[in-house]
Amino acid sequence: MKRLINLEKKERVRLWQRAVTMSLIFTFSAWGLVPVNAVTVQELDQTIKGQEISFYREFFEKVLYKPVSQFLRLDWIIDKATMRKHSALDVNIYDEVPDSGFFTNRHGKKRLSKEELQRGANQGSGPKPEGPWAVLKGKASGVTPGLVIQDLAGDRYLLKFDPQENPEMTTSSEIISQKFLHAIGYHVAEYYLVQFLPDILKVNPQTTYYNKDGFKKPLTKEALTDLLSDVPKYKGGKVRASASKMLPKPNKGNSDLEGRNKKDPDDLIPHENRRSLRALRVFGSWLNHYDLREGNTLDVIAEENGKAYIKHYLIDFGSTLGSSAYRSKVPAATHENVVDWFETGKAMGEFKIVQKPWEKRWDKNDRLIADNSIGYFDNLYFNPGRWKTQLPHEVFERLTVSDAFWAVKIMIAFSNEDIQAMVDTAEYSKPETAKLLTDILIARRDLIAKDWFDRMTPLDDIQLSIGQKVTGEVQFTDLAVKAGFVKAEETSYRYRLTSGSCHAKKGIMYQEFKSPSFSFQMPDPGKKNCSVLEIQVKRVGQSKWSCPPAKILLSSPSGEAKNIISDIDHGL
Amino acid sequence: MGRLRRFLRICVTMGVIALIVFPAISFAEVSYDKYTPTWKYPKAFQPGEANRQNRQQFMLRILEQPIRPFGYGIGETAEWVERHHIDKKTIWFFDELSERGIHPKMRISQSKGTGPALELELDKLFKFTNEYFSLKTFEGAGVIPNDSGLSYDFGGSYRLNLPPEIPTYQETVIYYDRKTSQNFFGIGQNTSLGDWSTYAPEELKLNTLMGVKPTEQIEGKMGFVFQHMNIGNGRRERVGKIKEHFMNADIPGISGGDLIGLETSVAHDTRDHQDDPKKGGIQKLQFGYFHDVDSNDFQYLQFQGSLAHFFSLGSDRRVLALRFHLEKDQDVGNGNIPFYNLPRLGGVTSGQESELLRSYRHNRFIEKGLMLADLEYRYSIWEYGDCGADAFLLTDVGEVFKEFSGFGFEELKGSYGGGMNIKFRRKTVLTIVWAAGNEGSRLSMQTKASF
Known part of the structure; x- marks a missing residue:
């Protein structure tokens, strides 16, 4: 009987938890529909x-x-x-x-x-x-x-x-x-x-x-x-x-x-x-x-x-x-x-x-x-x-x-x-x-x-595709190329993925590529890491890579085993 | 065999399907709505955070708080001015005054002090406008720094023009001018700052002349002058009084006197603009003879010549201004020359009593002869519609001397420095000058460009 009461108690707590969760979900889902400060x-x-x-x-x-x-x-x-x-x-x-x-x-x-x-x-x-x-x-x-x-x-x-x-x-x-x-x-x-x-x-x-x-x-x-x-x-x-x-x-x-x-x-x-x-x-x-x-x-x-x-x-x-x-x-x-x-x-x-x-x-x-x-x-x-x-x-x-x-x-x-x-x-x-x-x-x-x-690094329409195993592909549009200011063949890109501590970026090599897409090894979505893709662009005749780089922050929503884009930043 | 063939067919079909489908499914695109209100900084949308930011900003700006009421007050006033069209009404008011011949002014002058001035065109005011006749009065008052008195002046003039085909006119000016303190350091080129004293001149002057202006650029004048001068002790604090400090010195005219004289002058003016010349120049020669009409034994000749030219250096925004000025008074028949009419050097305004030597005090050097060269490089630093400002670098080199033979390059006094002319519709409304020389540096302001 005592065990039953305990079980009921646990069940009650669980019920309360569900109710609170549901109400929170309702509240937040309704945020977009019903004005908060109506x-x-x-x-x-x-x-x-x-x-x-x-x-x-x-x-x-x-x-x-x-x-x-x-x-x-x-x-x-x-x-x-x-x-x-x-x-x-x-x-x-x-x-x-x-x-x-x-x-x-x-x-x-x-x-x-x-x-x-x-x-x-x-x-x-x-x-x-x-x-x-x-x-x-x-x-x-x-x-x-x-x-x-x-x-x-x-x-x-x-x-x-x-x-x-x-x-x-x-x-x-x-x-x-x-x-x-x-x-x-x-x-x-x-x-x-x-x-x-x-x-x-x-x-x-x-x-x-x-x-x-x-x-x-x-x-x-x-x-x-x-x-x-x-x-x-x-x-x-x-x-x-x-x-x-x-x-x-x-x-x-x-x-x-x-x-x-x-x-x-x-x-x-x-x-x-x-x-x-x-x-x-x-x-x-x-x-x-x-x-x-x-x-x-x-x-x-x-x-x-x-x-x-x-x-x-x-x-x-x-x-x-x-x-x-x-x-x-x-x-x-x-x-x-x-x-x-x-x-x-x-x-x-x-x-x-x-x-x-x-x-x-x-x-x-x-x-x-x-x-x-x-x-x-x-x-x-x-x-x-x-x-x-x-x-x-x-x-x-x-x-x-x-x-x-x-x-x-x-x-x-x-x-x-x-x-x-x-x-x-x-x-x-x-x-x-x-x-x-x-x-x-x-x-x-x-x-x-x-x-x-x-x-800047004028990249837009950044899309992340997730392949099998741990491969990801990023596609983007180079707006300078799209607008006709530079030719695609005169443009090079490079990226690097920094994962783990955001401050330990030194020594991470850039990978260069020519087309507006690249594949990369996805970071382990299970780890709560800071995974940032930095992309830069260089045109023919330029000695330096674009600065600031376009940054794509990858993270996995809780409960999901895949990374998604959680932030895009073109710099200050 | 049939099974194997079926198996192979299935394999090929699967392979083809895989080849078609695989690229599509190998990278599944993670789609998203670019315009979703999923904020990058969600905290910023919390009212509590917004209020916290406000409080933090208030604390970081705590030093500013004491001046905020002043800023707010002036801002409110500015708002009120615009809302009630006070600006337009003010312009209207001054336009109306001007149309009626009333011209109020603000005067900042080293000799006359800072204060209001007023010019009245009586013919306009009393509506008897005539192209052959004009009548004016002028008056002003000002306070000189460290001076407990009020300087003021007033006067009047009339001008009779002949018909336009005869470019001749007759003009008479009479004025009374009382200044409470004018500097005096003694006469000569080696006077000392330690002899700084002041006098209070009270002058009544009549000047009647005939003028001729055959072209827009050339003007000649010839006329008669009467001057009555009283000299008292100056009221400037903490400096000497002329009649006490120079009690034992033989200063001609220290008690004032009455003078009459004849003056003639000719000027050639090719400047493109009188207040803000960018090119052209002005040359002027003046000659006069003066004699006392009391027992002072004043009798002398006066000569003045000045030459100024303005060169645009590649652009009218860069102007090199050069000026050369020479004055010489010569006594006649052992007559004296009153000190208050002798050439003077020191100060920031040309053509008014004491000539330019901008790091020196007004009236710093007084002697029978004066030679001066001024060089200014003026360049535009701000221009927005009708408003503008020029900066300038300056150097003045000058000397007073008793006789031409006494002129020596080693005695030349110099000033160097810079400043700014703030202009409205090319008319200088404020000039700020900083100049340095052997007697230190001086910062001064006036409502007129130096030359």
Whole structure:
């Protein structure tokens, strides 16, 4: 009887164990389905305090305050002294960025059709050009004239125009860049290119705007005429504008590019450690988006599968390509921050023995802008690794090789035809303008990709196959070969498998091979070892093997007698 | 036999199947979803870890915390300025003032001190604008470091233009200028720093002239000058007072005096830009005769010549600026020359009283003759839209002398150093100069380029 009781006790314990295990399994399996921090839109709206960050504030903080205060930050000092780099934290074990409120994998994951690329984030067809459009207010911030309008359908749009000297420049920059950034994976508003007769704009006595002197004035018919007098006119007196659909409310203003919003239950990773944000430096260098800053983001509360979350949007693309919204980019833009202490200090010490790259570029262009509809945008003296935004941001300085690899991988997914299709959406009046811009973007994509690929081991689609006995085979795609930057026959690879202690790598020989696959002796999956495959690449004419190597961590899940890829890393 | 054949057939079939299937099954691919949210650093997604990281960061930035409120405050102010369009309103305000002929300025000057200044175009202000006539007033006040007083000046001018086909004008300037302390070390090229004393000049000056400008580059002037000067002791602390320190010295003009004179000058200006020249040059000659109108026995001739040229070295971002300046006062009929009108050397601004010798104090050397050469290598270090900055390396070599025969190379005083001109739309808004020489080094700031 006693034995029976004991058995029952054991059985009871086992039952409890099973119940706990099952509940844990249920919980974790349900993690992906049911949100952990399930909150409603209202709750999130009440919890999160909105913020608006102006350019002046960012300028002060990034250009004046931080360069001084960072010397009082021990973490910054330690990082600089030890040259420590930080891995991005929003990545999965395959070195990819899963979908989140910041990013949704699109063209890089699955090629979008030409129609999808040209549609971008647009859901409809924009405000009807025959109008009438009710003008609700003049745009309060920024440097370009803008109007908030409401069409007959009740949708609200922000209209932005081109400067007189640069017809089609700002509007095209907005339309094209929105398409690119959407296809890449960022959340952007709907942008439409509209051409309309100014008389479809209807003002009412309550409408106000800020005039060029910063005073709030009633937007009368005369004031509207005056506002549009500096805007280029097209055939039949039409005006061209970009119309960005106002994002749904509630929105919480601008997002920080450093730190995190502690009130947002999904925002657990400091933004400077998000690859999706760091990589904006690479995408920015492609689209020449030098106005990447906190003020050009917008947090919107969205709802999906019954869960409310913050969707982080990028807004305002008027300062992309060759445009700086109200004029062409200045020659130093993208080569230096607006106030670049390092470059200025360096120039002081160099006594102008050598000219700066932007100065050489400007002189080589005879200090002229080739096409006013594009603005100042070309690839002369373009150095992708040294491309800079207007204001310095920690998040962009933290870009690692892995982050750049991820970004470049998405970039080269855009074919020449894709790029042309998206440029065509700007509807340039002169075909040669569209052709020139397409050529610049294609060449720039390749320059960026080559530059970054030279600093890493650009291997992707890494697959592990397990053979009989203890043989494994790894297959991969060399993206530099795939993109046509180098020939397969001019490429050699080598690998080595380090197993056991991660620190005892000396003396482990590399095995060289030519094709993008190799077989190797699998480590014993039974042992809890650190088994890392390191792969490097060397092109003809290069004396050294690529560095950092691509690393594949092999491990066996508990209970299984085989190794699987448990981590892919392209280095820091 | 049949069995064997069947066996062989089976074997061949199996072999063929094996050949086809084996490669496929020999390496079974371990498939995976590349975009699965299986995080590389799962810990980072735990709220507890995120909060721990925040606390750790706070501790590592504890030294920064005391200055954070200041940073926050200024950030808020910047935000407020932009949100309320204060920047645009300020520009509008100054544009409106300018349109009405009101030009407020901020002045940083070694002789006049640091403070506000104002220029009024009365014809614009009172709306009697006429292309043949303009009327101005100007006033300013400033504080000189280590000086307990307030220096100020004010004055006015009018200008009568003849019709454009006759490029001639008549101009009269009258001003009152009171400075609380100006340096004085005695007269001569070997004066000592130990004789540092200050005086307080109070000057009333009238200058009326006829000018002719036959081309954009050439301008000639001829006019009459009246000067009334009072000299008092300077108010600078911890240095001597001129009337006490030089009580026994025979300093002409130490009690001030009244002067009249005739002046004529001609200038040839080929600079491409007045405030920020990259090429071209300016040559100027000036000649004057002065005589007292009281019992001071002042009577002398004054000659000034200056030559400046700007060379672009392969690019307009590299400019070599050269300047040569010569002044000589010559007494007539045993007359005296008041010390406050003698050529002076020392300081950071040219063309204003004391000439450039940037490692020396303002008014460091005073004598009847002055010879000076300045060399600057200016190069662009920052340019972003309308804003820019040049750095420069400088050297000044100069000497004061009583007579040309007294000039000696061994007596030359030198300065070397560098600095920075910060510019907005090519107009210098701030100049920072560091220069060193035999009397130590000096760091100074002003709102005007040296030359």
